Amino acid sequence: MNPTLFRLPGCSQIALELADGVLHLTLNRPAQRNAMTQTMLGEIDAALDAVAPHETVRAIVLRGAGGHFCAGGDIRDMQAAQDAPVAGAADPLFALNRAFGRLVARVDAAPQVVIACLEGAVMGGGLGLACVSDIAIADRAARFAMPETGLGLPPAQIAPFVVARIGLAQARRLVLTGAALDGAEAARLGLVHFVTDEPEAMAERLREQLTRVRRCAPRANRVSKDLLLKVGAMERDALLDQAARSFAEAVRGDEGREGARAFLERRLPSWAAAD
Amino acid sequence: MNPTLFRLPGCSQIALELADGVLHLTLNRPAQRNAMTQTMLGEIDAALDAVAPHETVRAIVLRGAGGHFCAGGDIRDMQAAQDAPVAGAADPLFALNRAFGRLVARVDAAPQVVIACLEGAVMGGGLGLACVSDIAIADRAARFAMPETGLGLPPAQIAPFVVARIGLAQARRLVLTGAALDGAEAARLGLVHFVTDEPEAMAERLREQLTRVRRCAPRANRVSKDLLLKVGAMERDALLDQAARSFAEAVRGDEGREGARAFLERRLPSWAAAD
Amino acid sequence: MNPTLFRLPGCSQIALELADGVLHLTLNRPAQRNAMTQTMLGEIDAALDAVAPHETVRAIVLRGAGGHFCAGGDIRDMQAAQDAPVAGAADPLFALNRAFGRLVARVDAAPQVVIACLEGAVMGGGLGLACVSDIAIADRAARFAMPETGLGLPPAQIAPFVVARIGLAQARRLVLTGAALDGAEAARLGLVHFVTDEPEAMAERLREQLTRVRRCAPRANRVSKDLLLKVGAMERDALLDQAARSFAEAVRGDEGREGARAFLERRLPSWAAAD
Numbered sequence: 001m002n003p004t005l006f007r008l009p010g011c012s013q014i015a016l017e018l019a020d021g022v023l024h025l026t027l028n029r030p031a032q033r034n035a036m037t038q039t040m041l042g043e044i045d046a047a048l049d050a051v052a053p054h055e056t057v058r059a060i061v062l063r064g065a066g067g068h069f070c071a072g073g074d075i076r077d078m079q080a081a082q083d084a085p086v087a088g089a090a091d092p093l094f095a096l097n098r099a100f101g102r103l104v105a106r107v108d109a110a111p112q113v114v115i116a117c118l119e120g121a122v123m124g125g126g127l128g129l130a131c132v133s134d135i136a137i138a139d140r141a142a143r144f145a146m147p148e149t150g151l152g153l154p155p156a157q158i159a160p161f162v163v164a165r166i167g168l169a170q171a172r173r174l175v176l177t178g179a180a181l182d183g184a185e186a187a188r189l190g191l192v193h194f195v196t197d198e199p200e201a202m203a204e205r206l207r208e209q210l211t212r213v214r215r216c217a218p219r220a221n222r223v224s225k226d227l228l229l230k231v232g233a234m235e236r237d238a239l240l241d242q243a244a245r246s247f248a249e250a251v252r253g254d255e256g257r258e259g260a261r262a263f264l265e266r267r268l269p270s271w272a273a274a275d
Numbered sequence: 276m277n278p279t280l281f282r283l284p285g286c287s288q289i290a291l292e293l294a295d296g297v298l299h300l301t302l303n304r305p306a307q308r309n310a311m312t313q314t315m316l317g318e319i320d321a322a323l324d325a326v327a328p329h330e331t332v333r334a335i336v337l338r339g340a341g342g343h344f345c346a347g348g349d350i351r352d353m354q355a356a357q358d359a360p361v362a363g364a365a366d367p368l369f370a371l372n373r374a375f376g377r378l379v380a381r382v383d384a385a386p387q388v389v390i391a392c393l394e395g396a397v398m399g400g401g402l403g404l405a406c407v408s409d410i411a412i413a414d415r416a417a418r419f420a421m422p423e424t425g426l427g428l429p430p431a432q433i434a435p436f437v438v439a440r441i442g443l444a445q446a447r448r449l450v451l452t453g454a455a456l457d458g459a460e461a462a463r464l465g466l467v468h469f470v471t472d473e474p475e476a477m478a479e480r481l482r483e484q485l486t487r488v489r490r491c492a493p494r495a496n497r498v499s500k501d502l503l504l505k506v507g508a509m510e511r512d513a514l515l516d517q518a519a520r521s522f523a524e525a526v527r528g529d530e531g532r533e534g535a536r537a538f539l540e541r542r543l544p545s546w547a548a549a550d
Numbered sequence: 551m552n553p554t555l556f557r558l559p560g561c562s563q564i565a566l567e568l569a570d571g572v573l574h575l576t577l578n579r580p581a582q583r584n585a586m587t588q589t590m591l592g593e594i595d596a597a598l599d600a601v602a603p604h605e606t607v608r609a610i611v612l613r614g615a616g617g618h619f620c621a622g623g624d625i626r627d628m629q630a631a632q633d634a635p636v637a638g639a640a641d642p643l644f645a646l647n648r649a650f651g652r653l654v655a656r657v658d659a660a661p662q663v664v665i666a667c668l669e670g671a672v673m674g675g676g677l678g679l680a681c682v683s684d685i686a687i688a689d690r691a692a693r694f695a696m697p698e699t700g701l702g703l704p705p706a707q708i709a710p711f712v713v714a715r716i717g718l719a720q721a722r723r724l725v726l727t728g729a730a731l732d733g734a735e736a737a738r739l740g741l742v743h744f745v746t747d748e749p750e751a752m753a754e755r756l757r758e759q760l761t762r763v764r765r766c767a768p769r770a771n772r773v774s775k776d777l778l779l780k781v782g783a784m785e786r787d788a789l790l791d792q793a794a795r796s797f798a799e800a801v802r803g804d805e806g807r808e809g810a811r812a813f814l815e816r817r818l819p820s821w822a823a824a825d
Contacts, residue, residue, distance in 0.1 A: 075535065082526060093523035101515040113726045134722045149491035152534030152544065153525045154499040156518035163506040165719050169440050169465050172409045175499050176388045177487035189465075190719050190739075212727040216699035224704040224725050231713040232507075232782075240651040243706035248643035250703045251632060259702030260625065269702065350810065357801060368798035376790040424766035427809030427819065428800045429774040431793035438781040444715050444740050447684045450774050451663045452762035464740075507782075 006054060009046040013039050015065065016047055021058045022210060023051050023112070030066025033121050035074035038081070038096060041103050048110055055218040059113040059210060062129065064120070069142070072124025073100065100125055101157030108132035108161065109229055111222045113213045117202055118142045118183070118192060127191075128158030131165040134225070136192035137205050138183035144191065145180040166191050215272045217255040281329060284321040288314050290340065291322055296333045297485060298326050298387070305341025308396050310349035313356070313371060316378050323385055330493040334388040334485060337404065339395070344417070347399025348375065375400055376432030383407035383436065384504055386497045388488045392477055393417050393458070393467065402466075403433030406440040409500070411467035412480050413458035419466065420455040441466050490547045492530040556604060559596040563589050565615065566597055571608045572760060573601050573662070580616025583671050585624035588631070588646060591653050598660055605768040609663040609760060612679065614670070619692070622674025623650065650675055651707030658682035658711065659779055661772045663763045667752055668692045668733070668742060677741075678708030681715035684775070686742035687755050688733035694741065695730035716741050765822045767805040 008016045008023075015026040025047055027034035051057040064070050073096075081092040107114060107129060116133035122144045130136055130144070138144075146162070148155040155162070155175055162171045166189045173179065183195040196202040213221070223246050230239055250256045255271070262269035283291045283298075290301040300322055302309035326332040339345050348371075356367040382389060382404060391408035397419045405411055405419070413419075421437070423430040430437070430450055437446045441464045448454065458470040471477040488496070498521050505514055525531045530546070537544035558566045558573075565576040575597055577584035601607040614620050631642040657664060657679060666683035672694045680686055680694070688694075696712070698705040705712070705725055712721045716739045723729065733745040746752040763771070773796050780789055800806045805821070812819035 075538070078526065079535075091523050093526050094519045097522040098515065098519040101519065105511075105515075131719075134726050149495040149499055150534070150544070151538060152492040152495050152528070152530030152532075154495055154502060154518065154521050156502065156522035157515055159499070159502045159518060160506045160511055160514060163503060165717075167440075167442070167465060167717070168503060168506070169406075170468075172500065172503050173468050175503060176409050176491060176496050177484060178491055179487060190717060193720075193723050209727060212729060216726060216728055217702040220699040220702050220704055221726050224699055224709070225722065227704060227706065227709045228713060228718060228722050228725060231710045231718070233511075236655070236710055236783075239710060240648065240655075240707055243704065243709060244644045244648040244651065246704050247647040247706035248641050251628065251643050253702070255702030257702075259700070260629075263625070263701060269700070350813070353801065354810075366798050368801050369794045372797040373790065373794040376794065380786070380790075424770040424774055425809070425819070426813060427767040427770050427803070427805030427807075429770055429777060429793065429796050431777065431797035432790055434774070434777045434793060435781045435786055435789060438778060442715075442717070442740060443778060443781070444681075445743075447775065447778050448743050450778060451684050451766060451771050452759060453766055454762060508786075 006050060008050055009043065011043045011047070013037060014043045014047065018051075018057070020210075021056050021214070023047065023057055023060045025060055025062050027062075027064045027070050029074075030064075030068070032074060033068040033071035034064040034066070034126070035071045035077075036100065036125050037074045037077040038099065041099055044103060045106070048106060052111055055222070057112055058218055058221075059115055059213050060110060061115045061117060061206065062107075062133065063117045064126075068120030069116070069118045069122045070126025070129060071121045072126055072147075097156055100128075104128050104132055104157060104161055109226075111225065113221060113225075115206065115209060116192075117206060118144075118186075119199075119202075124148055124155060125158060128155075128161050131158065131161045131191065135194075135209050137194045137196060137202055137209070138186050138192040139199075139202060140183040140195050140197050142183045142186070143180050144182075144186050145178060146175050147178050149175065150178045215268070217259060217269065217271050219253070219255050220250060220259075223250065281325060283325055284318065286318045286322070288312060289318045289322065293326075293332070295485075296331055296489070298322065298332055298335045300335055300337055302337075302339045302345050304349075305339075305343070307349060308343040308346035309339040309341070309401070310346045310352075311375065311400050312349045312352040313374065316374055319378060320381070323381060327386055330497070332387055333493055333496075334390055334488050335385060336390045336392060336481065336485075337382075337408065338392045339401075343395030344391070344393045344397045345401025345404060346396045347401055347422075372431055375403075379403050379407055379432060379436055384501075386500065388496060388500075390481065390484060391467075392481060393419075393461075394474075394477075397461075399423055399430060400433060403430075403436050406433065406436045406466065410469075410484050412469045412471060412477055412484070413461050413467040414474075414477060415458040415470050415472050417458045417461070418455050419457075419461050420453060421450050422453050424450065425453045490543065492534060492544065492546050494528070494530050495525060495534075498525065556600060558600055559593065561593045561597070563587060564593045564597065568601075568607070570760075571606050571764070573597065573607055573610045575610055575612055577612075577614045577620050579624075580614075580618070582624060583618040583621035584614040584616070584676070585621045585627075586650065586675050587624045587627040588649065591649055594653060595656070598656060602661055605772070607662055608768055608771075609665055609763050610660060611665045611667060611756065611760075612657075612683065613667045614676075618670030619666070619668045619672045620676025620679060621671045622676055622697075647706055650678075654678050654682055654707060654711055659776075661775065663771060663775075665756065665759060666742075667756060668694075668736075669749075669752075672736075674698055674705060675708060678705075678711050681708065681711045681741065685744075685759050687744045687746060687752055687759070688736050688742040689749075689752060690733040690745050690747050692733045692736070693730050694732075694736045695728060696725050697728050699725065700728045765818070767809060767819065767821050769803070769805050770800060770809075773800065
């Protein structure tokens, strides 16, 4: 399927660009350090919808405009939600908060490889998003923290994703003290995979990782990511049964056959050609 | 609630001191390197009971008297339990062992922030206790080990807490070889958060961490810790629903309102005043 | 039970040697970098069967012949399975893949302490095997990778074991990019415990670890490993109940009594005598 055959949604708080099979998604409220609003959540959701079915879109690169990744939830947006008339049973604060958790879960499970480029503030919900990337590259001077409890609030929707990322032992200290980490400390805790020292080095690391992603077969990557995310959520033998069915299907499928041929012919497989 | 309005229990094997919203709980059998007995377990339990309902008590600092944290279970106490007449169906060895696991689980879930200051021997059950702290500070020369299998016994009650803390890969090596770690190695494995080189540096690190804890809202910290501990034990969507309810309640509660005001007025919130 | 009283199975693709209570199991297809076949899986299975009931066999050392640990599944073997007539309902590719997952799970749960000595290629299924060792020693120049998706296939049977070993955050990057790690990086991610710089250093580290294993009581080690592997798969209180029963039994058993006596008499326990 040709990536030019589908349309990206119109957006006001994020910027979208599709190039070489990569969706570049930039949080775009630089004056608010890209603090997230309900509008922004909806726009990210629509962008994920647009690319989800397209195997030609191999990766999604998440970034923030203006030197910060994301400062968390927008307090003014939250106050607006709080002041909204509670027509019917729904609590707007509950709904706003819960919607954010659904988005994080959705980014976690995106069929594409999600790469986060992390600079400046990576706070609260922004840290939650960073925790569900497949590849995270951090600027050494980036600042990771969950300041919620200092504001009298729990880091409600990101707690499970932070624990899944860095483990309970590190999560409990960070949440209960509001401590901040720089890029190197985030790498040491396994929150990010790479640390770079300047924008050009980050761009170079990103190019390298995208090259690697393109050498992996699109459908095999989708199937593999789905398997990895089911570990712990499914009984192990049932998961291994499902995995063996996926394996047999892949060997017989076009990717498996092309992969075996390319291996024997000592050449790159067709899906790596876009490089 | 004024912390001076409740009484701490009388104790013979631990020492208790309440100051500035912090309960200092010191294992106090220095001649036995603070090896744990049934009496000591009961005293720790009573101390946790005494402070549990009090939001003014923000943290519990666990330490050992005399240069060691805790050498594990007291062998003489165990032999006494073994020799006790088995009246009724209960097995005293089973009961003694199981009671220790209940205490570790209880410290894990204490509503306060639990900070462990770890020196000298941190062995067996002592290592189990260290594994459920929210913040662990280790002396570089401290010695962490699970020597149980060398004595012909399984590290029965601490196994799940050690795996939760450092992962299965590290736990299986340490348990099956009885290997010892120093403070720096314990930090590398994520068993502790900080390493210090002398008592004064440990005291300074503790003061710093207590200052951080006081900047976090008491109820928000309780709610957050509860959420973190439920990750993995509850289905994720159900946990996120509960988290969103806690969030909405916190925004509307006194802490959330004070947190928002303090943020806008660029001042410390009221709960940080005790500093 | 005398280890000389049982027979090791005859093998063509692995080599077996039993000495001093240690089964040395060497993957032995050096010309194929020890790539795994159905025959090899069957031979490993038979070797594990032979030693499983014998408490005198304290450890299993896994190695590869000829400078490589294991390059993964043998592609020719897979193609042969693919071409096999599908008599009855069974899919031979499904069966071959699933059989490998069963073997990895079985090595994970082997009652002996499993030590992996990792050199050269530690790829795909070979990396899966490394992930279920109790102690892993890697040559600094060893090369760890999951190249499956580059061949159009998912790393189907090893996914849960890799996630259990190094966590989801690291596993997703490695699987979705096919990235390779050397021994030092594998240690940093917790995939292995030790890194050595030359064969003699690896042999020395292995001797040291075997000495440590022998100081741990054979039955206590079996019981402890079983407990550790049940963490997360069983409800915690039920696991702690079972653990307390094992503890009480061990205290009263021959190992517990010998352990206590040796401790009081300041001597090595009987099971360490083989040293």
